[in-house]
Every structure is written in structure tokens, then in C-alpha cells.
Amino acid sequence: MSFRLTILGTSSALPTSDRYPTAHVLNVYERLYLIDCGEGTQMQMRRYHIHFGKINHIFISHLHGDHFFGLYPLLSTYNLMGRKTPLHIYAPASIEEMLNRHLEDFDISLGYELIIHPLAGRTVKLILSDKRVEVFSFPLKHRVKTYGFLFREKMADRNMIRSKIAEYHLTIAEISSLKKGKDILREDGEVISYDEVTLAPPVPASYAFCSDTGYFPKLSSFVAGVGLLYHEATFGDELDALARKVGHSTARQAATIARDAGVGRLLLGHFSARYMSPETLEEEARQVFPATDAAREGQSYDITS
Amino acid sequence: MSFRLTILGTSSALPTSDRYPTAHVLNVYERLYLIDCGEGTQMQMRRYHIHFGKINHIFISHLHGDHFFGLYPLLSTYNLMGRKTPLHIYAPASIEEMLNRHLEDFDISLGYELIIHPLAGRTVKLILSDKRVEVFSFPLKHRVKTYGFLFREKMADRNMIRSKIAEYHLTIAEISSLKKGKDILREDGEVISYDEVTLAPPVPASYAFCSDTGYFPKLSSFVAGVGLLYHEATFGDELDALARKVGHSTARQAATIARDAGVGRLLLGHFSARYMSPETLEEEARQVFPATDAAREGQSYDITS
Numbered sequence: 001m002s003f004r005l006t007i008l009g010t011s012s013a014l015p016t017s018d019r020y021p022t023a024h025v026l027n028v029y030e031r032l033y034l035i036d037c038g039e040g041t042q043m044q045m046r047r048y049h050i051h052f053g054k055i056n057h058i059f060i061s062h063l064h065g066d067h068f069f070g071l072y073p074l075l076s077t078y079n080l081m082g083r084k085t086p087l088h089i090y091a092p093a094s095i096e097e098m099l100n101r102h103l104e105d106f107d108i109s110l111g112y113e114l115i116i117h118p119l120a121g122r123t124v125k126l127i128l129s130d131k132r133v134e135v136f137s138f139p140l141k142h143r144v145k146t147y148g149f150l151f152r153e154k155m156a157d158r159n160m161i162r163s164k165i166a167e168y169h170l171t172i173a174e175i176s177s178l179k180k181g182k183d184i185l186r187e188d189g190e191v192i193s194y195d196e197v198t199l200a201p202p203v204p205a206s207y208a209f210c211s212d213t214g215y216f217p218k219l220s221s222f223v224a225g226v227g228l229l230y231h232e233a234t235f236g237d238e239l240d241a242l243a244r245k246v247g248h249s250t251a252r253q254a255a256t257i258a259r260d261a262g263v264g265r266l267l268l269g270h271f272s273a274r275y276m277s278p279e280t281l282e283e284e285a286r287q288v289f290p291a292t293d294a295a296r297e298g299q300s301y302d303i304t305s
Numbered sequence: 306m307s308f309r310l311t312i313l314g315t316s317s318a319l320p321t322s323d324r325y326p327t328a329h330v331l332n333v334y335e336r337l338y339l340i341d342c343g344e345g346t347q348m349q350m351r352r353y354h355i356h357f358g359k360i361n362h363i364f365i366s367h368l369h370g371d372h373f374f375g376l377y378p379l380l381s382t383y384n385l386m387g388r389k390t391p392l393h394i395y396a397p398a399s400i401e402e403m404l405n406r407h408l409e410d411f412d413i414s415l416g417y418e419l420i421i422h423p424l425a426g427r428t429v430k431l432i433l434s435d436k437r438v439e440v441f442s443f444p445l446k447h448r449v450k451t452y453g454f455l456f457r458e459k460m461a462d463r464n465m466i467r468s469k470i471a472e473y474h475l476t477i478a479e480i481s482s483l484k485k486g487k488d489i490l491r492e493d494g495e496v497i498s499y500d501e502v503t504l505a506p507p508v509p510a511s512y513a514f515c516s517d518t519g520y521f522p523k524l525s526s527f528v529a530g531v532g533l534l535y536h537e538a539t540f541g542d543e544l545d546a547l548a549r550k551v552g553h554s555t556a557r558q559a560a561t562i563a564r565d566a567g568v569g570r571l572l573l574g575h576f577s578a579r580y581m582s583p584e585t586l587e588e589e590a591r592q593v594f595p596a597t598d599a600a601r602e603g604q605s606y607d608i609t610s
Contacts (some may be wrong), residue, residue, distance in 0.1 A: 039378040040345040046322040073344040073374045260385040
């Protein structure tokens, strides 16, 4: 499996006895990407056997405590574990000053480098490209600067169709050329097209994370067609007005974004502590977008497209 | 039961999958005192049914993250819960600036007052006296300014011995006078002494908390005779040199303090992550002071003297 998402927390600002604040771990071919880092994230990582050493990139959607309070202790833990590998943090720009002051306050000298990548921009923006994945940020609509993240698996090369090699008596030189994506023009004028003799690779996996946001229609264009969309659903229908006021969404609004964006599946989270169980939120969303699930602590989701 | 201690965390700086960083709750006749506040304290409070609203006093021994990282989120949670009651914090003086900057960073406007009581002093010092308890701070020996805390139940009045009322034909005026602690001198020269006609109340309960400290003999004078002593025991005998270097104690050193102070019972905690179980630490301490237990998450201890 190429993309595997593990949910560490599904609470909104107020944790409950069984819901932790927001943190997700995306496993892309055994590279782990940590997305948001609420209080207790490192405890949840231990509980669900997340390998600390495989995380080199942390994404923080915004600087509200329930998405961020676990970062200080996690940085401190990495230091105690003797980490040497640089750690990349993608977050609103003011995080740098906050982290530096904090390290100074606590007289912590990190044995590894922190590399801060400040988030900005009014649309979808590439912020990281490695061998396997491209990561984009995009703006959300919340009370402070807040960004969503989109992880898209890099498209693999097309594969040669074996039977076509015999059919066209392809030479090694021709195969090499085709593998570079070039069509072949033979001396007799015959054209052998790259698309005809190769097979498309599987659809790349993609995952979008929308932590805290009020409803705005344009969001669906930012996450169009993703395999799995995580979208906050702090409230149910009955608190629609409150959601608008505090820059959050109802489950139905999350589903509306999912439907309009034509995503594969929708995952809800960031549930208000007033809901003992997220079932009613799940039901309200399914009325608009049936392929919806409420996220639960410790559950993993395979993302196949 | 007058004093009841609940342990929320027993790890040292590096939490493990089943050990949280330091936090204790002392229940004194249903007033709760929170002592240290490592990451995840509010989750542990929920897990072990600690009533948030009954805490008005928080004691922070020192400003290392594993004793303190849970405070920001707890203050935020109190705000979200609509707290109005002032919250008293007893901590090293620099906490005030850190908290203020932090609240500013996160644009949090607290709906309740924070009252900071800076710790200082080279010996035992009274820092709080209410109806039921006196609380004292005393210095520990760690890498940064660190304080221990001593909670001592206020001595109740002596009780009249009913049979003495008949024996001496005590008048109402005489009883009233005796209850004020005065001896009676009758006209015929007879003396009725307060001590003779009253019974001593039960021995007051007391609890001392020594979070992070290297061994120093004077500590036993600060905690002399307490009913229950909590003392950190980060390491076992084999790491005696490391303990000295980093300002921590071995279990045996904790037991030495307990023995020299003549305490009732000793509770160990702040265990290094290298020990899968605290059993060997417990055994090493018991060689010096048999009435020793290793603290465990969620356990409560009744303190009767």
C-alpha cells in the first residue's frame, strides 16, 4: 500500500476522555509525514506504534493550541533521543520566533537542525517535492492564518506492454527511446506511439487535510478529485450559525465540499466535545456524500487513489 | 479520608507508552491541589475522574518541559470551559513572563484571573494557608531553580472528653473557656487543665513532593516526619554517577532521605524510560527504607498521618 493514514486525534479544542486533539500521520512508502501536533501527540504515537525516527517533515496547519501544543514536547523528546537528522517544519511564519523563544526559555539546545518552511499564498502552492510525493498547501478560512495540505503521490512511469515488443519487433534502442516517453518514427514511415505500447500506471494516491475551516465553496477546487479528503466537522446541523461565527464547519458542509470536489472518500474529525459520539455528524454528512466516515483514534485508512 | 493523593504520571523527561510525565493531584477534603503539570495532564485528569472545577491552586516545581508542558493546554481548556474563578499558580518567578507571552502569541484572552505566586527562598517557607492545609515550599538541588512542596493538614482543636464534664461538674462558661484552650482556676483554688479534660485530635496528615533533585542530606530536614514522601528516583544504583551529573537521584538515595527524615511511607517516581518496570528501583530503595512503593499511573494513596 502506498499511502496509509493513521488518525491520532479527533477532538476539537477541548479533548475528551477518549478523544485527543488533532494529529494525523501519513505513511508514504515508509516515510512518515506528521500533520498537526496537538497535546499528547507523542503519547498517541507510542500507543499506535508510529516510528519516531521515520518522521522528518511536520506540517502545522495553524497556531492554535489544539493543533500545536504537542510540538514543543515532541521536539524535546527528539533531542533526548539523540536525534541528529534535520527536522522540517511547515507552518505559518510566526512559528519560528515562537519556537526560538521557547527553546531559549527552557534553555534547550537542540542537537539537530530545525528547518522552518513558512506557509503563505492565496491558492494551491507546492511546498515539498521528494521522490514519492508532492505536497501542496492551500489557504483555509479560519480565525487565524490557517492552511490545508494536499499530498499527491508522484505519477509512476508507464510500463511497456510485453506483447507489443514482439508484435512490433522492437529493438533495444527503440525500447530505450520509448521508455523515455518518445514516439518512434521508423525509416519506412511507421509511427509507434508511446501511449500504444505502454500501460498507464495506477492512479496516484492523494490525500487532502482541511483542519479548521469555515465553509467556502472555493475550497472544493483546491481539493478536487483527491482519493481521501479529511475535513473538519466540529458541529452538527443545529449549530450551523455557531460554526459560521467561530470559523468552523458542520458535517453537512464538509460533505458538500467532498461532493463538489468529487473526492473518493470523506473522513470527518475535530468533533466538538458536546457530541458523545460522532455518529449523528456522520449521518448528516452521508445525506450529502454517502462515502463518509467519522475518524476514530488509532484507526488507519489505506488510500488507493 | 482527609488527604488522598492521585498519581497522573511517573515518567521522567521521556514518556513511555504507559508512563506520563509528572503530575500529582492531592485531594484535601475535596479541595484539589495540582502539583506539576506535564504534557497530557488534562487527559490523565479525565481518565482518572479528577474534577477540573475543584482545582484552584497549581504548584509547578520547575520550568522543565516534563513538569510544565501540560499547563498551557490546561489553562486553555479552563477558558473554553468558561472558568471564572481565579487560578493560583505557585512557580519560579519567570513563569509569569512566559505565560503572558504565550497567551499573547496564541491571542488567548483568559476569562479568569491568573494569580502568580513566585517561589523563592533557601529553606522551608509558607506559601499558602487556607482552612484545611498549610503549604510550604523548599529548595531542591537540580539544574535549574526547583522547589519541593510540603502539604500539612491544619491541626484540629482538641475535643472535650464527655465524662470529664460530669466528673468536674463543668459549667457552660467553663466549657466555653476550656474550648478556647484555657485552663480553669476555680474560686476554691482547684485547677482544671485543658490538656486533662480534652483529647488530642488525630495526627494531621502531611505530604511532601520532591520532583527533580540530586541527593543532598539537608533535604531530610525539610521533609522530616511527613506521613508520605514522594521523591524522584530517576535511576538505579548502576547509574549513580549519571544521577549526580544530571541533578537526579537514585532510588537508594530517595530511600536514604526517607529514612533520615523518619517519614511514614515513601513513594518513588520520575522513572527513566530505560526501565521497563520500576520494580528493581523499588527493591533497591526497600533495602534502605522498607515502606517504599513505586508510584503507578492512576493509583491513589490515602495519607492518614
